[in-house]
Amino acid sequence: MTETQGVNAMECKLVPSICSYCGTGCGVLFEVIDGKLQGTMPMKSHPVNEGKLCIKGWHLHEHINSFMRLKSPLIKNNGRFEKATWDEAIQTTAQRLSSVVERHGPDSVGVLVSAKITNEENYLAQKFARACIGTNNVDHCARL
Amino acid sequence: MIQQIKSWLEDATVDIFIGYRDVDGHAVPHGYTADRLEELGNWTVGTHRYPLETFALHLARIHPEATIGLLGRDCNQRALNVLSVWNQLHADRIRVLSLSCCPSALKTRADCSYLVPRKSGSFKHQVGVDAEMEAAELEALPSGERWARWAYEFQKCIKCYGCRDICPVCFCAECSLESDELVGTGKLPPEVPIFHLVRATHMAGRCVDCGLCEEACPADIPLRLLYRKVNAIVEDLFGYQTGSDTAQPPLSVLGDRVELEPLPMEKTG
Secondary structure (H helix, E strand, O other): HHHHHHOOOOOEEEEEEEEEOOOOOOOEEEEEEEEEEEEEEEOOOOOOOOOOOHHHOOOOHHHHHOOOOOOOEEEOOOOOEEEOOHHHHHHHHHHHHHHHHHOOOOHHOOEEOOOOHHHHHHHHHHHHHHHHOOOOEEHHHHHH | HHHHHHHHOOOOOOOOEEEEEEEEEEEEEEEEEHHHHHHHHEOOOOOOOOOOOHHHHHHHHHHOOOEEEEEOHHHHHHHHHHHHHOOOOOHHHEEEEHHHHOOOOOOOOOOOOOHHHOOOOOOHHHHOOOOOOOOOHHHHOOHHHHHHHHHHHOOOOOOOOOOHHHHHHOOOOOOOOHOOOOHHHHOOOOOOOOHHHHHHHOOOOOOOOHHHHHHHHOOOOOOHHHHHHHHHHHHHHHHHOOOOOOOHHHOOOOOOOOOOOOOOOOOOO
């Protein structure tokens, strides 16, 4: 890429989003330069946080770009974690969960949900616990 | 204003122009470019202020050859001066389009978040430091009471580092506020008053009095007042006007290695 093309391809924008760390739902702006996340700003006009953030919110961009971030699921085989595809991971989890339910009954399983996920996902999680597994053992991280 | 930006982009006076776009009624900072001129249809200006020069600085680090235009309130322009004085941005690679921000009876409108007056509760009036106070007003109080008032403000700190992170003139790669030797890490509230005083010292000759730190503070600490005082000291002692002076501030000279014997902070016994 030549220098001029580099300048032409320049992009700088702030993308509104919601902080994913807790259930408060602070408005954030992600600073995107040339398609890469560079920073986080509090959203000044957001009714929830009115331009303020906690230390976790201010550093949202760091875990996305972190080299330590897990980008694929891991399955533990013979005491060691090994990289797997999502299909393999979901298959393994489903098989192991059904075998636990079969052997020890549905109440041997509990489902913990999180403030970090959406209402709809929380709804799906309790539906999964009650309808698929057959237990009322559902709780939320905010009650721990 | 839109016409001016359009012509700047079309004749390549600037490669990118950082202003604001309207996203569902929110003014969100945005970089406009010549290949996406149609985006100017969403151009907006609101009272909410963001450190546009910080985005320009990040852009310039990736594209040092680019000329960057940006919408400049008075505070943005002072910050750009400081960044240029500290060799972070080349003044000739920056074009500023001034925005009417300070209110006056002679103007029809002005865009600044400081147009809405800050209100403090009665408890803060009794025991804390009101952000609307002037330094002289505070200095009239006895020193014991002044200390108690500032200590009340500082112990509210949740150490979010928001004041540093939103600061347009905080560009250092390494920050003293994260140094375990200067400021104890992993404690809340941070050491009173050293955490805030370390930052205040670094703001001397650098703070452009934009007030973004105070706006971003979830604990409502009157930071702007504190840094105003620090800058007033620099002006009194060295005649240095932060934000408009074209030379580096007097405190940037580190000098030769200090050969003095370190002394204990307090006399014992």
